[in-house]
Amino acid sequence: MKKQIGLLIPMIIGMMLITAFGIPQDKTVVIEAGSEQFTLKTRVETVRELLDETDLILAEYDYVTPGPEDMIENGMTITIRSATPVWLQADGAEERLMTTENTVQGLLQSAGIQLGEYDQVEPAMMTLLKPETRVVVTRVQxxxxxxxxxxxxxxxxxxxxxxxxxxxxxxxxxxxxxxxxxxxxxxxxxxxxxxxxxxxxxxxxxxxxxxxxGRERLLITGDGDLIRYKEVYTMTATAYDAGYYSTGKNPGDPGYGITRSGTRVRPGVVAVDPRVIPLGSTLYVESLGRSSSYGVSYAEDTGGAIRGNRIDLYYESRSEALRFGRQSVRVYVLEDE
CATH class of the missing domain: 2.20.230.10 (Resuscitation-promoting factor rpfb.)
Incomplete structure (x- = not known):
C-alpha cells in the first residue's frame, strides 16, 4: 500500500506544476484563406505565432482577423483576406490601391472618401470588386x-x-x-x-x-353622300298618310292626295310650318331615335298641328305612320343646286 501511494505523489506533483506554471495545451483552430479552409491544433499563444508556425506568408496589404497580436482561443476561426488591386479616381487624382474590401462602398469607406448629396459613383456602390476594377467618383454640385x-x-x-x-x-x-x-x-x-x-x-x-x-356646311348622309346645307333644326317629327284620319279626306273627295303646294303626295313629301321652313325647300331628315333616317325630302305640305319646330313625314299606309309615332329628328335645309 505504501508503494502505491508513492507512485501517486509524482503524478499529483506533475499536475500541480502544469496548473501552476501554465504548460501549453492543444487548441483547435480553423483558418479560412479565400475559398480554402483547414483545421489544425496548436499550442502557440498568439495569431502571429500561429502564422509563423504554419509558414503562412502574408502580403503587405493582406488582412487578418483576429489581429496578429490577439490571443489564440480554442475553437477560434482566423480569416485571411488577400488584397485586390483596384483603381480609384476621385478629387482630381487617380491611384492604384491594394484593398481587402469586397465592394465599392467598402473601398470608399476604407479610403476615407466622403460623398456629397449629389455625387456620382461608378460602378454602383454594392458592386463586387475584381482585380483592376476602376472606381470613379464624380463630384456634383x-x-x-x-x-x-x-x-x-x-x-x-x-x-x-x-x-x-x-x-x-x-x-x-x-x-x-x-x-x-x-x-x-x-x-x-x-x-x-x-x-x-x-x-x-x-x-x-x-x-x-x-x-x-365659319365653315362650309356639309352633311354626310347615311349612304355616304356629301350634301351642302344652309340651315339645320332639331324638330319633333310625326307621320301621316293620305287617308281620312290624317287629312279628313277620302278617295274621291276633292283635293284627296294633293299637297298644299298643289303636288301629289308621295314618299319623301313632308309638311312644315312655312314660317320656319319655306315651302318648296329640299330637306334631309336625319333620325335621332330608333328609326332609320327619312332622307332627302321636300317641303310641299302643311298641317293644322304643324307649328314651329314640328314636321310631319308622309307614309303610304296608316300602319307605317302609326309605327313611326313621334320622334326627334334633325332637319337640314339643303342649298339650292
Missing amino acids: KEYYYETVEIPPQQITRFTDALPVDETRLVQEGEAGLTLARRARITKDGQPAGEELVSTEVLRPAMDHVEEQ
Whole structure:
C-alpha cells in the first residue's frame, strides 16, 4: 500500500506544476484563406505565432482577423483576406490601391472618401470588386435659382355653322400666364454640366385666345353622300298618310292626295310650318331615335298641328305612320343646286 501511494505523489506533483506554471495545451483552430479552409491544433499563444508556425506568408496589404497580436482561443476561426488591386479616381487624382474590401462602398469607406448629396459613383456602390476594377467618383454640385417664365396663351379656333365660310370673330382675348420655375445649375468635378428644371409653380394661368370661324356646311348622309346645307333644326317629327284620319279626306273627295303646294303626295313629301321652313325647300331628315333616317325630302305640305319646330313625314299606309309615332329628328335645309 505504501508503494502505491508513492507512485501517486509524482503524478499529483506533475499536475500541480502544469496548473501552476501554465504548460501549453492543444487548441483547435480553423483558418479560412479565400475559398480554402483547414483545421489544425496548436499550442502557440498568439495569431502571429500561429502564422509563423504554419509558414503562412502574408502580403503587405493582406488582412487578418483576429489581429496578429490577439490571443489564440480554442475553437477560434482566423480569416485571411488577400488584397485586390483596384483603381480609384476621385478629387482630381487617380491611384492604384491594394484593398481587402469586397465592394465599392467598402473601398470608399476604407479610403476615407466622403460623398456629397449629389455625387456620382461608378460602378454602383454594392458592386463586387475584381482585380483592376476602376472606381470613379464624380463630384456634383447644384446651384439653385428662381426665374419667372411667361406662358403664352393657346390659339384656339372653333369652327361654326353660325358664320359665313372663312369669316372669323373673336370670342375671348388671350392673356399670357406666369410661372415661377426653380432651376439648378450643375457642375461635375468643377466643370459646367448643364441645368435642370426642379419644379414649377403657376402664379397666373394663361387665358386661351379663342376665335370662331365659319365653315362650309356639309352633311354626310347615311349612304355616304356629301350634301351642302344652309340651315339645320332639331324638330319633333310625326307621320301621316293620305287617308281620312290624317287629312279628313277620302278617295274621291276633292283635293284627296294633293299637297298644299298643289303636288301629289308621295314618299319623301313632308309638311312644315312655312314660317320656319319655306315651302318648296329640299330637306334631309336625319333620325335621332330608333328609326332609320327619312332622307332627302321636300317641303310641299302643311298641317293644322304643324307649328314651329314640328314636321310631319308622309307614309303610304296608316300602319307605317302609326309605327313611326313621334320622334326627334334633325332637319337640314339643303342649298339650292
